[in-house]
Amino acid sequence: MDPIFEGFKKAYEEGNGYDLSMTLSPVDPEDEPDRLYKFFRSTNFSQVKKDFQYRILYDSATPFKLPAEEGNGWVEVYLAYWKAVGDILNAENAPKSNAKASWTKVYDSWKEMTNALIRGYTNCGFEAWTVPCLYVAGKYMRIFAIKADEATGASTGSANNFQDDFNPEAEKNEKLEDAARQLNRIFQICLSDRAPLEESRKWGIYNIINLLFKTYFKLNSISLSKNILKAIQAYRGDMPTLDAFPKAHQVTFKYYVGVIYFLEENYEESEKHLTEAWQMCHKDAIRNKELILTYLIPCHLLTTHTLPTLALLSPYPRLQELFLPLSLCIKKGDLSGFDAALVAGEDEFVKRRIYLTLERGRDIALRNLLRKVFIAGGFEEAKDANTPPVRRTRIPVAEFGAAISLGSNETMDSDEVECLLANMIYKNLMKGYIARERGIVVLSKGGAFPGTGV
Amino acid sequence: MYSTMNAPWATVPPPPGTNGQYGYQQNLNPPAYHPVQVRQGFNPSPLHYNPMVQQQHLQPHPPPPPAEAPAPRKKIDWPQPVRNYVQRSFEPQNLLVDVPRAEMEVKLKATITSATDNNTLETIDWDNLPLPQQMIRLERAQAALSWQQESVNLHMGGNGQINNREVNLKKRKSQEIAGDEESKSTPPWRATNNRNALEDRITFDKRQQPFHDDAHKGTSKSQKNLEKRQKRFDGGYKSTYKPSPSPEPTSGPVVGTCQVLEKQYFRLTSAPNPSQVRPEPILRQTLDLLKKKWKKEGNYGYICDQFKSMRQDLTVQRIKNEFTVTVYEIHARIALEKGDLGEYNQCQTQLRALYAQKLGGNPVEFKAYRILYFIHTSNRTALNDVLADLTTAEKEEKAIKHALDVRSALALGNYHRFFRLYLDTPNMGAYLMDMFVVRERLAALSNICKAYKPDVKLRFITEELGFESDGDAAQFICDHNGQHLLEEKEDELRFISGKAGQIFEAAKTQAFRKVDIKGQI
Numbered sequence: 001m002d003p004i005f006e007g008f009k010k011a012y013e014e015g016n017g018y019d020l021s022m023t024l025s026p027v028d029p030e031d032e033p034d035r036l037y038k039f040f041r042s043t044n045f046s047q048v049k050k051d052f053q054y055r056i057l058y059d060s061a062t063p064f065k066l067p068a069e070e071g072n073g074w075v076e077v078y079l080a081y082w083k084a085v086g087d088i089l090n091a092e093n094a095p096k097s098n099a100k101a102s103w104t105k106v107y108d109s110w111k112e113m114t115n116a117l118i119r120g121y122t123n124c125g126f127e128a129w130t131v132p133c134l135y136v137a138g139k140y141m142r143i144f145a146i147k148a149d150e151a152t153g154a155s156t157g158s159a160n161n162f163q164d165d166f167n168p169e170a171e172k173n174e175k176l177e178d179a180a181r182q183l184n185r186i187f188q189i190c191l192s193d194r195a196p197l198e199e200s201r202k203w204g205i206y207n208i209i210n211l212l213f214k215t216y217f218k219l220n221s222i223s224l225s226k227n228i229l230k231a232i233q234a235y236r237g238d239m240p241t242l243d244a245f246p247k248a249h250q251v252t253f254k255y256y257v258g259v260i261y262f263l264e265e266n267y268e269e270s271e272k273h274l275t276e277a278w279q280m281c282h283k284d285a286i287r288n289k290e291l292i293l294t295y296l297i298p299c300h301l302l303t304t305h306t307l308p309t310l311a312l313l314s315p316y317p318r319l320q321e322l323f324l325p326l327s328l329c330i331k332k333g334d335l336s337g338f339d340a341a342l343v344a345g346e347d348e349f350v351k352r353r354i355y356l357t358l359e360r361g362r363d364i365a366l367r368n369l370l371r372k373v374f375i376a377g378g379f380e381e382a383k384d385a386n387t388p389p390v391r392r393t394r395i396p397v398a399e400f401g402a403a404i405s406l407g408s409n410e411t412m413d414s415d416e417v418e419c420l421l422a423n424m425i426y427k428n429l430m431k432g433y434i435a436r437e438r439g440i441v442v443l444s445k446g447g448a449f450p451g452t453g454v
Numbered sequence: 455m456y457s458t459m460n461a462p463w464a465t466v467p468p469p470p471g472t473n474g475q476y477g478y479q480q481n482l483n484p485p486a487y488h489p490v491q492v493r494q495g496f497n498p499s500p501l502h503y504n505p506m507v508q509q510q511h512l513q514p515h516p517p518p519p520p521a522e523a524p525a526p527r528k529k530i531d532w533p534q535p536v537r538n539y540v541q542r543s544f545e546p547q548n549l550l551v552d553v554p555r556a557e558m559e560v561k562l563k564a565t566i567t568s569a570t571d572n573n574t575l576e577t578i579d580w581d582n583l584p585l586p587q588q589m590i591r592l593e594r595a596q597a598a599l600s601w602q603q604e605s606v607n608l609h610m611g612g613n614g615q616i617n618n619r620e621v622n623l624k625k626r627k628s629q630e631i632a633g634d635e636e637s638k639s640t641p642p643w644r645a646t647n648n649r650n651a652l653e654d655r656i657t658f659d660k661r662q663q664p665f666h667d668d669a670h671k672g673t674s675k676s677q678k679n680l681e682k683r684q685k686r687f688d689g690g691y692k693s694t695y696k697p698s699p700s701p702e703p704t705s706g707p708v709v710g711t712c713q714v715l716e717k718q719y720f721r722l723t724s725a726p727n728p729s730q731v732r733p734e735p736i737l738r739q740t741l742d743l744l745k746k747k748w749k750k751e752g753n754y755g756y757i758c759d760q761f762k763s764m765r766q767d768l769t770v771q772r773i774k775n776e777f778t779v780t781v782y783e784i785h786a787r788i789a790l791e792k793g794d795l796g797e798y799n800q801c802q803t804q805l806r807a808l809y810a811q812k813l814g815g816n817p818v819e820f821k822a823y824r825i826l827y828f829i830h831t832s833n834r835t836a837l838n839d840v841l842a843d844l845t846t847a848e849k850e851e852k853a854i855k856h857a858l859d860v861r862s863a864l865a866l867g868n869y870h871r872f873f874r875l876y877l878d879t880p881n882m883g884a885y886l887m888d889m890f891v892v893r894e895r896l897a898a899l900s901n902i903c904k905a906y907k908p909d910v911k912l913r914f915i916t917e918e919l920g921f922e923s924d925g926d927a928a929q930f931i932c933d934h935n936g937q938h939l940l941e942e943k944e945d946e947l948r949f950i951s952g953k954a955g956q957i958f959e960a961a962k963t964q965a966f967r968k969v970d971i972k973g974q975i
Binding site: 220222263264350353355356363415418419422423425427433434435436 | 834862917
């Protein structure tokens with residue numbers, strides 16, 4: 001157990017929170033593959049408290065003196081950690097010994113440790129620089145919860161008599177929901193810390209928020225994520241602004257906020273946040289960039305009607321697969337090709353929740369197609385020699401209809417063609433009006449297709 | 455107290471097949487008091503009880519004191535379990551309030567006698583055999599059950615002078631006989647596993663009793679409750695004879711005994727009372743009745759209430775089978791027809807879970823409804839999830855394909871296709887679509903107003919927007935303050951789209967504001 005306590009003392013001396021949090025890690029560090037095992041075996045249940053107390057409080061070799069309350073708080077934390085390590089070792093070795101791995105137990109004992117930590121902050125006066133311990137606690141709590149839920153699978157619900165109907169999803173994500181509640185508690189203690197800014201726990205808040213986002217996303221409850229945003233808004237007077245926090249926290253936060261807005265179809269806000277995340281992202285964080293782009297590209301498509309260039313997509317083969325076919329069809333105005341590409345990638349899109357957004361890309365494809373019809377219509381006779389030739393602006397609906405039916409076997413009903421045209425006009429992708437009696441579309445002379453140069 | 459309790463039964467002839475000696479007539483005399491030496495040790499006490507083996511006829515009066523045991527009796531070495539059984543029967547804490555000691559002794563004697571006669575002394579599981587007082591209760595329960603079926607109100611007859619408490623007692627009694635207890639729930643330590651032992655006991659009991667019970671369910675339930683009570687005394691649990699106010703968690707599903715078909719819905723605030731819960735066969739009859747009533751009367755308030763109570767009964771009894779699916783489906787459809795989205799949504803949620811267990815029903819139909827419902831509530835998250843869940847086969851099913859087409863038509867603003875689909879909706883989806891047809895019409899009108907100039911025929915509006923007639927279309931326009939846009943030109947009504955301005959645009963924005971799930975009372 002000494003390496004752990006050496007680490008503890010060193011970190012305390014230096015006031016290095018991150019190193020301190022390393023002593024509470026449930027994963028063996030790379031240079032010490034057996035650390036957890038040795039730690040657990042170095043003492044037993046009856047001795048453990050005394051051993052820890054000695055190490056933390058009474059060891060004369062320690063260069064500093066911990067106040068009793070704080071020291072005891074840490075003893076509790078390490079006690080709980082020790083128990084949790086025991087459970088973790090059991091669960092990890094279970095496949096070898098053919099015992100049932102009980103990740104639920106691991107989760108519960110890790111939760112105990114987290115509780116001890118929280119109590120440390122509220123009751124024992126842990127200092128704010130130790131906040132990275134909360135990060136570690138929270139991160140693994142989430143991970144263990146997911147493992148525990150997977151292990152329990154879907155057990156039948158326990159008796160709950162006072163409902164009129166069955167509760168279909170009572171226990172599917174029980175542990176993860178519990179983890180979310182714990183994370184919320186941590187969030188609260190960070191948020192409500194009244195200490196002056198240099199010694200405040202508020203500095204940990206964005207990391208916890210990001211953990212919360214990840215948890216809520218996994219639980220598919222986006223609305224809860226919005227609650228957090230509201231909470232931050234409410235407290236913003238007291239808190240340092242986002243750009244004061246470490247970059248890593250900022251990027252992750254902006255990414256999630258961007259996705260939240262995206263899912264609500266608030267594409268402008270979404271684009272703002274995603275772009276900022278994109279620009280701030282570390283140039284080597286390929287996976288993160290890929291994730292950001294996955295949402296930024298559809299977003300951009302809808303807001304600016306522009307498509308990603310090949311150059312942009314080149315480092316991301318996965319994204320290329322996803323978006324290139326669609327992009328090409330949109331550029332060409334190939335409606336049937338677009339539909340085919342959408343269907344082909346449907347599963348992937350739906351999984352990432354971008355299907356509904358990409359669907360709207362069809363409008364752009366249609367606009368491009370109609371634009372081609374317009375251009376193909378040629379020019380009208382110039383009124384006089386000085387004015388530049390004007391394109392033909394009175395276009396029979398039938399021509400549009402023909403274009404739309406290109407590539408598909410059936411001719412579209414003329415009423416439906418008109419409907420699509422009406423939509424174009426309504427969405428300002430086309431300027432003009434339909435004269436139904438005469439069966440033509442009268443396009444505006446100056447800019448029939450806004451934003452496209454015609 | 456006994457006499458007043460038993461008086462009503464005395465007026466009713468015992469159920470057919472009952473052996474008179476077990477009957478109730480005997481208890482018009484107060485029980486004789488005779489001293490019985492309390493067993494102090496494990497030695498068999500000859501003073502305690504002498505079985506009268508050869509007697510087939512038991513006297514209607516309590517057996518004479520031990521000292522007066524009749525002479526002829528076989529010398530039988532009673533096995534220890536039998537002795538224990540006897541001892542338990544006489545233990546003070548096992549004596550039941552409503553089973554007089556005399557009666558119990560008679561029963562005990564009879565039990566042992568017949569066991570001896572059948573040479574089953576060794577084979578009977580005496581340790582688990584219900585005590586005589588329990589058997590008596592059981593018989594009463596069966597009698598009461600068949601009696602109760604005939605006339606529910608009988609027990610209240612002619613009791614003017616009986617004070618409230620006794621009336622309650624009596625009511626509770628009959629309820630209780632039908633399978634309930636002072637406390638309305640199973641004590642927490644009653645493990646469900648015990649029921650297996652119960653089953654054994656039930657079959658054994660049938661051998662004991664010369665009459666066979668028609669109400670098999672009644673037997674098992676009353677048996678279970680007798681057993682409950684027994685255990686209660688065993689464990690030294692002091693239960694006062696009054697309804698227990700606090701609910702206790704049940705470890706197993708309730709088994710209902712109510713035979714009445716119709717039942718009003720009340721939200722549960724404590725554990726359910728089995729005598730008010732209808733078992734499955736009754737519920738099936740209820741369903742038939744409700745179907746007929748719905749067709750005949752069409753009273754939605756009543757039907758909804760009845761269905762909710764049926765759902766409640768199914769839930770507390772944990773009945774999950776095709777019947778459950780049917781009940782929920784029918785309720786959902788009725789709710790849809792009446793536009794009761796809250797109730798529909800509840801049923802839909804349950805159906806989803808039930809379909810996941812492959813219990814049959816119409817999962818495709820209801821999946822399509824789900825899609826339409828999410829379109830109505832603009833629930834993007836849920837729509838995404840549903841899309842992710844669909845299998846390729848499902849996407850080809852007519853109802854689901856229709857719903858998906860509706861979705862994509864709306865996504866692109868293709869009102870033309872949308873209204874064509876609307877007029878051709880499979881199953882009852884049209885009721886769901888009705889919910890959002892108005893806002894889509896407003897959206898379409900906004901489009902038309904912006905795109906078409908100077909005007910269009912009213913007929914065009916009618917056809918494009920799925921109205922049943924020009925009149926309906928005109929009505930719609932007028933409803934939104936558009937009357938001035940309707941003009942007659944050349945003998946037909948036209949809609950002056952060019953002058954509409956922002957009327958429909960504003961109306962549309964209003965209509966599209968967030969739709970919430972209709973609140974549930």
